[in-house]
Structures are given as structure tokens and as C-alpha cells.
Amino acid sequence: MVLIGPCRCKPLNGVIKMRETEMQFQISKQDSSEDPSEDLTLGGLLENVKDEFLRLLNLSGVPHEHSRTDPPHFMMELYNRYAMDKSSTPRSDVIRSFNIQDVSHSKRNSSETQHLLRFNLSIPSHEEITMAELRLFTFLDHSAMNHNFMQATIKVYDVEYHEDQPVLHFLSAKSTEGKDPTWEVFEVTDAIKRWVKSGQTTNTLGVRIERRDTGAFEGGGIDISVSVKNNSSAVLIVFSDDRTSDKTKDTDELKDMIAHEEESFVLSEQNNKSTSNALSVRDQPRRRRHAKDNYCRRTSLRVDFKEIGWDSWIVAPKVYDAFECKGLCSYPLTDDVTPSKHAIIQTLVNLNNPNKAEKACCVPTKLDPITLMYYESGIFTVKHFYEGMKVAECGCR
Structure with a gap:
């Protein structure tokens, strides 16, 4: 029979699977508050949390980024849209940005300009690509022009090499007028799916800018930014869906959290058993008034990633409210704490004979996701449903 009691819930502990280790930590804490092994055991628990957190993000370890560029403006727009507007429906669960690694070739003549853009791309095997976009920042090069207007057609190709000879596969085209600098978007989904299927991480897209109505051409004209170190460089945006069952895992985490809280309470309740037995009957009304004022409810729990040293790679949010469940589950159990049938029966038994059964436990009964943006090896990733x-809700179990 599971022993249940009032306890303070810890939402982030739901990912900890090694509950026996945590029980050892609590025993150590009770036996000697100055035991140096206590810090080591707590450190192990934090490592378990970190490892599970990273595993769900498909990371092998905490990224060590000594320097980090700002995320592309488009990625911040996506994050803010999904984080602030819960009604927004993203195209995919996961969105990544890949900056160009190299410009292997650039060529210009009187009628066109060509660039070969090289990207390093890696997508986890359990994700399915739904769409991919190439974003190019176009501008009018006035270096040798005598007018402020020019028309051009920008064409994008998937470059496949056969015996070191490039073969171009047309992907997309767009006409533009070079009045003002702007971002142009080209769909390149077929190319990215081919790259992933082939298993090659380094691949190339070709960009051809064909000028029209140039008049007397002396250089300059419409071009794209190909710098690899600024926020105007070409960027590849890949949308994918995580095919793993997050909902099933979410339910499993709830079960683990409840079980964790049940076990956490056992030791402290056993130590306090003799004290609670000594309470007289006249103390019962006062205890019930206290329970009413401290009823099971959801309270704020602010999490600052800087405090745990993860702010170097978690881009947003910097701080968020994880919430926690606090309070007592005392008779009568109201509908707002969604008590289980077992919790109701247990509470009635406790009310009749506190020595026979403990109170039900105030625990999370529903968890919600957050939108997360993180950075690893030059790649910004937005995960809409982490x-x-x-x-989201607390209840008595």
C-alpha cells in the first residue's frame, strides 16, 4: 500500500528517475546536516535533471559556447509569436536555423552573379522535415551605378556533385526590384530532404542573380549578403516534427512526480508520528482552520536559467514561472482539486483516525509545455512544445 501525505511538490523533479538516490540524500540530510556527502548526492540529483533535460533536446551534453552571435531576427520573431500568443499554431514542433559555413564560389559578369553557399546540416533521425526555407538578404550595390533602381530574377538550385562535377537542380525563383534592402524567402524543402536522406552533412545551394534592364552596366547591381559573421548572412530555416510521443512521456512524468512526493513524505512523517499522536482532541479545530487557510493550490516558482549556469546556451526564456503545488489536502476535498476516489476515501479514513491513514498529497495533475530557444554549435533551435x-493544475492524490 502506498503511503500518501501532505508535501511540497517540486515540478522540475518529475524528470528524475533515480528516486532511490534521492531517498539516500534525505536520510543523509536527517542524520547529519554537516555530512560532506550530502552535497555530492544533491549534485548527482542535479546531474540527473540536467541529463534528462538535454536528452529531450537531443543534446549529448551542455554546449560550451565561449562566444555566441545573436539569433536571426526571424527566429526571435517566431519565438516571441509562439511564446506570447498561445493560439498561434506553428508549422512544426521544431524550427532550426543554419548559417552558411562557407561561400565556395562567387562569380560576376555583366548580366548575372553566381554564389555557391555551403551549409552543414544535421537533423535527428526521429524528426520528419515538413518544410525548409532559404532566406537571402538582398541589397542594391551602388559602388559603380549611376541609378537607384534595378530589376533582377533570383534563382536557387540544389547543387549535387557527380565525379566532382556540379549538377544543378532548380528549386525556386523570385523577381525583385532593388530599391531597398530586404529579405527574400525561397522554398528549398526538396533539397533538404535529399540531403538528410543521403546522410551528407555538408551540402551546397546555388544562387544565380540575373539582372534585367540594366542599361550601361558598370558594376554593382542587386546582390545578396554572403558574409558568414553577421545577421544579414544567408540562413537556412528547417521546420520538422518530432515523432516521439511527448504526450505519453508527459503522463509518465506526472506519475513519477506523484510517486516522488509520496516517497519524500514517508521519512518526515515517520519522524513526526509520535508528536502528532500527542495532540489532544481540542487541537483538532485549530488544525482544521490552518488547513483551510493552507489548502492545496498552485503557487509561483520562478526559474532563472542563469542561476544554474545554462544562460550561455538557453537563449529564451531567460526566466519563466514553472509553478509548484503547495498546501494541504483536508476534508472536504473540493472539485477544484480534482480528488481521485482513492484520495477521497483516504481523506475520510484520516479524518476518522489520523493514525490509520495519512492525508492525501497536493501534487501536479496537469503539466503544460513552454516554448524554448537554445543554441548549440552555431545552430539556433526553437522548440515550440517542450x-x-x-x-498547469494541482490536485489531491
Whole structure:
């Protein structure tokens, strides 16, 4: 029979699977508050949390980024849209940006300009690509022009090499007028799917800018930014869906959280058993008034990633409210704490004989996701539904 009691819930502990280790930590804490092994055991628990957190993000370890560029403006727009507007429906669960690694070739003549853009791309095997876009920043090069207007057609190709000879596969085209600098978007989904299927991480897109109505051409004209170190460089945006069952995992985490809280309470309740037995009957009304004032509810729990040293790679949010469940589950159990049948029966038994059964436990009964942006090896990733990161509802179990 599971022993249940009032306890303070810890939402982020839902990912910890090694509950026996945590029990050892609590025993150590009770036996000697100055035991140096206590810090080591707590450190192990934090490592378990970190490892599970990283595993769900498909990361092998905490990224060590000594320097980090700002995320592309488009990626910040996406993050803000999904984080602020819960009604927004993203195209995919996961969105990544890949900057160009190199410009292997650039050529210009009187009628056109050509660039070969090289990208390093890696997508986890359990994700399915739904769409991919190439974003190019176009501008009018006035270096040798006598007018402020020019028309051009920009064409994008998938470059496949056969015996070191490039073969171009047309992907997309767009006409533009070079009045003002602007971002142009080209769909390149077929190319990215081919890259992933082939298993090659380094691949090339070709860009051809064909000028029209140039008049007397002396150089300059419409071009694209190909710098690899600024926010105007060409960027590849890949949308994918995570095919793993996050909902099932979310339910499993809830079960683990409840079980964790049940076990956490056992030791402290056993130590306090003799004290609670000594309470007289006249103390019962006062205890019930206290329970009413401290009823099971959801309270704020602010998490600052800088405090745990993850702000170097978690771009946003910097701080968020994970919430936690606090309070007592005392008779009568109201509908707002959605008590299970077992919790109701247990509460009635406790009310009749506190020595026979403990109170039900105030625990999370529903978890919500958050939108997360993180940075690793030059890649910015927005994960729209990072499940199980904040408590949505509390109840008595």
C-alpha cells in the first residue's frame, strides 16, 4: 500500500528517475546536516535533471559556447509569436536555423552573379522535415551605378556533385526590384530532404542573380549578403516534427512526480508520528482552520536559467514561472482539486483516525509545455512544445 501525505511538490523533479538516490540524500540530510556527502548526492540529483533535460533536446551534453552571435531576427520573431500568443499554431514542433559555413564560389559578369553557399546540416533521425526555407538578404550595390533602381530574377538550385562535377537542380525563383534592402524567402524543402536522406552533412545551394534592364552596366547591381559573421548572412530555416510521443512521456512524468512526493513524505512523517499522536482532541479545530487557510493550490516558482549556469546556451526564456503545488489536502476535498476516489476515501479514513491513514498529497495533475530557444554549435533551435516544464493544475492524490 502506498503511503500518501501532505508535501511540497517540486515540478522540475518529475524528470528524475533515480528516486532511490534521492531517498539516500534525505536520510543523509536527517542524520547529519554537516555530512560532506550530502552535497555530492544533491549534485548527482542535479546531474540527473540536467541529463534528462538535454536528452529531450537531443543534446549529448551542455554546449560550451565561449562566444555566441545573436539569433536571426526571424527566429526571435517566431519565438516571441509562439511564446506570447498561445493560439498561434506553428508549422512544426521544431524550427532550426543554419548559417552558411562557407561561400565556395562567387562569380560576376555583366548580366548575372553566381554564389555557391555551403551549409552543414544535421537533423535527428526521429524528426520528419515538413518544410525548409532559404532566406537571402538582398541589397542594391551602388559602388559603380549611376541609378537607384534595378530589376533582377533570383534563382536557387540544389547543387549535387557527380565525379566532382556540379549538377544543378532548380528549386525556386523570385523577381525583385532593388530599391531597398530586404529579405527574400525561397522554398528549398526538396533539397533538404535529399540531403538528410543521403546522410551528407555538408551540402551546397546555388544562387544565380540575373539582372534585367540594366542599361550601361558598370558594376554593382542587386546582390545578396554572403558574409558568414553577421545577421544579414544567408540562413537556412528547417521546420520538422518530432515523432516521439511527448504526450505519453508527459503522463509518465506526472506519475513519477506523484510517486516522488509520496516517497519524500514517508521519512518526515515517520519522524513526526509520535508528536502528532500527542495532540489532544481540542487541537483538532485549530488544525482544521490552518488547513483551510493552507489548502492545496498552485503557487509561483520562478526559474532563472542563469542561476544554474545554462544562460550561455538557453537563449529564451531567460526566466519563466514553472509553478509548484503547495498546501494541504483536508476534508472536504473540493472539485477544484480534482480528488481521485482513492484520495477521497483516504481523506475520510484520516479524518476518522489520523493514525490509520495519512492525508492525501497536493501534487501536479496537469503539466503544460513552454516554448524554448537554445543554441548549440552555431545552430539556433526553437522548440515550440517542450513538454512538462510548468504546472498547469494541482490536485489531491
